[in-house]
Amino acid sequence: MPTLEQPPAQGEGRKDPWGALLERVGKHQDKAAYHELFEHFAPRIKYYAISNGIASHAEELVQEVFIAIWRRSSLYDWRKAAASTWIFTIARNQRIDMLRKVQRRSAEMAVETEDLWQIPGEHDDEPVSSLHRLTSERRIRDSLSLLPQDQVTVIAKVYMEHKSHQMVADELDLPLGTVKSRVRLALNKLKVILQDENL
């Protein structure tokens, strides 16, 4: 059976500052708020592109992500995802899109990236009940700081370098089983693991 989320403590789950900025962009096309978001997230998105092996397209990815942020910020709902999570999923999707365009050998794809990877809160009619979404980033930050570095390294490679567990194992010269168990240990602490999964 699933591991249940801890309910958020009282007083948690307020709008984060980036979420407030996103709302100003979405509701009022506020360019000052947009600029603040750019100052904070653009350098990180550029690094994300470089570490994902598309350094020559890094500035382009920053542009595409921020155009998407401008157009979609009206759909952003702070109750459904923290701003940085929402921006991460947009950056991830734009990166996938860019790779699909570069690698495309044939005609149009039948499904778009967003059919396969949704942006949280969009086209999503479930009631706003997932209070844990609001606090999950804070919880993850706290949990991550307690994880051994070797576990964090493996996770960072999957997220930042777009590598499969096998590629991470090859690169770190570790058995695949070791890589997987490090990730599982970390995800267990982050409460993503199902109880019936083998550790």
Next chain:
Amino acid sequence: MTRHHPDSLSLMDYSAGALSEPHALCIRLHLEKCVHCRSRVDTLNSLGAVMMEQQPDVTVSETSFEQLLARIDEAPAPLQNDAPRLSPLQKLLGDDLNDLPWKRQLPSVSVVDISDRFPDQEERVILQKLAAGGKAPAHTHRGTETTLVLQGAFSDAKGVFNQWDFVVLTDQDVHKPVALGHEDCITLSILSAPLKLTGPFGRLLNPFIT
């Protein structure tokens, strides 16, 4: 609520955008019906956000923001929450799975190969239909087979798999599914290697399963 879920490593690969399109599709369709896995993916997306934030900054071109301002003035209007989208399954396969060009392989087993819907992938993607009450011949898999139940239900030695259940079979599993109930069971499967047949029907199926 489905009983059988993707494992956490697959969900992490999904959240990281490191899965192939067919595998992402299986997870996406499962997520649509599984509130629990949606919550796991929410957490993993937050993990991705924290990972992205913890990396070093690199300087962005000085003109980048000006370029953006010029572009947003010309960009299409901000999106409104538009009409519900077609599900990815409808986009790929139309409204009725039963209208697809099924090819009967055995009295109770029909198949459609949809690998060509994913032109840039190496994997083999098929739909399999097991007629209500029908049995498929026992087989193992040389690689792994990732399966999502799209309609009906089946059972095998590992248990009962209902609609939207997710199951991964490896070369260790001898798999002999039986369709349950009064409905044909339709599954979406991604094959990483050809099937290996273990039963007397092996030769019959071999031309198809290569």
